[in-house]
Amino acid sequence: ATTEGELENTVITCRAAVAWEPNKPMVMEEIQVAPPQAEEVRIKIVASAVCHTDLYHLFERMHKDGFPVVLGHEAAGVVESVGPGVTEFQPGDHVIPLFVSQCRECRFCKNPKTNQSERYDVMAATESRFTCRGKKVLQFMGTSTFSEYTVMNQVSVAKIDPTAPLDKVCLLGCGVCTGFGAAVNTAQVEPGSTCAVFGLGAVGLAAVMGCQFAGAKKIFAVDVNPEKFEKAKVFGATDFLNPKDYDRPISAVLAELTAGGVDFSLECVGNVEVMCSGVQCEGLGGQCAGRMDDVATRPIVLIAGRTWKGSLFGGFKSKDGVPKMVQAYLDKKVKLDEFITHNMSLEQINEAFEVMKQGKCIRTVISVSPQ
Structure with missing residues (x-):
């Protein structure tokens, strides 16, 4: 032996x-x-x-x-x-x-x-x-x-x-904690808020789930693939937008639909153009959490009170956060x-x-x- x-x-x-x-x-x-x-x-x-x-x-x-x-x-x-x-x-x-x-x-x-x-x-x-x-x-x-x-x-x-x-x-x-935590830990989505999630892969769907978990009342799921909308509904999305359906920027569409912009937007694509759309679709004082690349925006966008945050692994302290997420799954909370x-x-x-x-x-x- x-x-x-x-x-x-x-x-x-x-x-x-x-x-x-x-x-x-x-x-x-x-x-x-x-x-x-x-x-x-x-x-x-x-x-x-x-x-x-x-x-x-x-x-x-x-x-x-x-x-x-x-x-x-x-x-x-x-x-x-x-x-x-x-x-x-x-x-x-x-x-x-x-x-x-x-x-x-x-x-x-x-x-x-x-x-x-x-x-x-x-x-x-x-x-x-x-x-x-x-x-x-x-x-x-x-x-x-x-x-x-x-x-x-x-x-x-x-x-x-x-x-x-x-x-x-x-x-x-990786993916589920990254998206869920971006909403709950990094953006700190608030009860009753309005959110937009860009990109409905695993990270984006987890972000939708995080927004619902945090108590958001309206969650816009944004993706160019309409086949993903049914799955987003499973995780808590309330509204669905395909940028290809509009002849103007999706940020303008969101601002119009929400009387000035969403409270929180989460970019889950890793695309610079989408990141900029994310921050531009927020109302005054809104927050955008996403993966950061070489990005640029006009200072007035942030001067108005918006914040732009990067999020690694959803902001979870890994050894502490992962076991808690496992327990949340076992408790049917995620x-x-x-x-x-x-x-x-x-x-x-x-x-x-x-x-x-x-x-x-x-x-x-x-x-x-x-x-």
């Missing part, structure tokens, strides 16, 4: 989807996963969803320095072994990997106004625990969940309720099942990416390992 001490020092050979170069399909490989080092946890990944950030790295960013790599960062699994100095976790714990760290000790972690941490880059590319065919394989966002096993620093792992279904709560590793449109095996990973590229899914959940 293998003792626990021996287990912690064993290299595991397992299946993983390796992206050897940009703009090429991933390849199913056998990789070697080194044992956890000091403060590290080795996790058996049970389920991993496919997020657009994975797609972006492989087919849009396409910088050769980021390869070979195992992608995936929205997942859930079970702790297999722990390294020296790990006190928070033990084998058998159910966990969600985090791409945003929380050490709980640095000045940022102790500041309630931010979810950043001084240990944000605890798993730099040079510290990858993966090898394949004798070559080092990088870990994506410190996570790499398109692998049966991964190794992460303990500050980037959240312990969750063991009764939660891992093939559902894996969505809380939805997760409704985001899942496809379930596939790890061997179907390239098919899952194709479905996302074609805009035919909200979230595809990959079954990585049997629990």
